[in-house]
Amino acid sequence: MTCEPGSGYPLTNNLMSEDKLPLQDLKAICVPAPGYHPNYNPTLPFCEPIPRGLRVGMSVYVQGVAFKNMQRFVVNFALGPDPVAHDIAFHFNPRFDGWNKVIFNSRLSGQWGQEEELKRIPFKNGEHFEVLVTVTEQHYKVLVNGNLFYEYGHRTPIQNITHLYVDGDMTLQSVNFLGSYFSSSEGPGVDLQSPVNLPAMEGPPVFNPPVPFLQKLQGGMVTHRTIIIRGFIPLSAKRFHINFNVGTTGQIALHINPRMDEKAVVRNSFQNGVWGSEERSISYNPFGPGKYFDLSIRASTYHFKVFANGQHVFDYKHRVLATMVDILEIGGDVTLSYVQV
Structure with missing residues (x-):
């Protein structure tokens, strides 16, 4: 037996114009972070x-x-x-x-x-x-x-x-x-993701970080930047949250709130001291007691695009400029395996 290349994330060579693609094509796009x-x-x-x-x-x-x-x-x-x-x-x-x-x-x-x-x-x-x-x-x-x-x-x-x-x-x-990402300075033909021109990660993944988790996001959530979050939901878990915060204003550009007690995944934004309207529609719910999850959260021009375990879960239209986001916050009933920003 010899190895044959398998499939991870489906790739695309047209990410620079992804927000202009039909909805069915948008949902098919799931590109890993550099080196992932x-x-x-x-x-x-x-x-x-x-x-x-x-x-x-x-x-x-x-x-x-x-x-x-x-x-x-x-x-x-x-x-x-x-x-x-x-x-x-x-x-x-x-x-x-x-x-x-x-x-x-x-x-x-x-x-x-x-x-x-x-x-x-x-x-x-x-x-x-x-x-x-x-x-x-x-x-x-x-x-x-x-x-x-x-x-x-x-x-x-x-x-x-x-x-x-x-x-x-x-x-x-x-x-x-x-960690298999190489910069373009290492030579032509090295970077398999060069057609996408993905922004580089700030550093290696953080393994098994404690919760609550806070991480500065230098440069904000620029287009195509991808955040990877892998974790486990304890059997007794009720809720946890993932927030993309604007530290200078206290706004939350994207609040992802899996609620195991409601079997729902709530999304929202916090602006001017108040919460906006909730979004709950979801293609499938990857969160449940006793489950592992692997989230890929990526900023496009008009949306946050969220994939779990390689499948599209939801898009969230920007209510706050993603480039203003400078803090990733994770808290609640969750155990983190690693986070890569």
């Missing part, structure tokens, strides 16, 4: 090229649900598209089949090296999990469910790694490649 390459609900085995290759500072995020009878699964950083024939730089292998341990290893020149193991399992059968692997100069830093789990030293140059392979006893919900 998601795959939603991929089939197993998952085998995909790593966008532009692996490098220091990048992270790979795997989210899934363990089978109730889970025995093993693997996450491999491979040196080619064939998981059998090609070498593996990083092998992450939880084993529940009577061993209850996690194995780390590398296969180089066709031979497995010395195993490194932890005799504890951070996963539970039948439950959600999140694995984040961040590449540093010295090692792969592995976090499970937001907690540091292990650091595995490099045994071969990361520049040789080309593919990610995931398989085993689980339902794979999403795979995200984070």
Whole structure:
């Protein structure tokens, strides 16, 4: 078996005029933020090229649900598209089949090296999990469910790694490649998103930030700027909010208020000391107790465009100039996995 490119967000080459497109075309446009390459609900085995290759500072995020009878699964950083024939730089292998341990290893020149193991399992059968692997100069830093789990030293140059392979006893919900954005100064043909001319992100994602969360948005929500918010809604959650604030005036340009107690997603703006009229119509509701969500919120010329888990949820016409927004605020009954601005 070899890897075939899969699908993440549908792309478009005509974003500069997106507000002039028909409504059905507008709803189809969902472009990831620079350096953010998601795959939603991929089939197993998952085998995909790593966008532009692996490098220091990048992270790979795997989210899934363990089978109730889970025995093993693997996450491999491979040196080619064939998981059998090609070498593996990083092998992450939880084993529940009577061993209850996690194995780390590398296969180089066709031979497995010395195993490194932890005799504890951070996963539970039948439950959600999140694995984040961040590449540093010295090692792969592995976090499970937001907690540091292990650091595995490099045994071969990361520049040789080309593919990610995931398989085993689980339902794979999403795979995200984070931090693979390059500026145009690195050379022609490097930036796959250059036709869009997307504004650069301010920095790397913030992982597992506390709530309430506040983040300055330098430069405002200029056209095509995208904010990524991934989180989990506790079973006891009733409401949380995401606000795009104007710090100098106290206005809220966009208030997104998922209300689990009402099974609604309310949108509004706060101007001149009063709330405006609520908007509640929605294509589908991605928020519910016990659910993970992955939001992409992007400013277009006339609207905020909001996608959840790769699907269009709603548009919100600007009532306050988006360029005036300078603060992102998140609060309420939510646990954040990461935020990227």
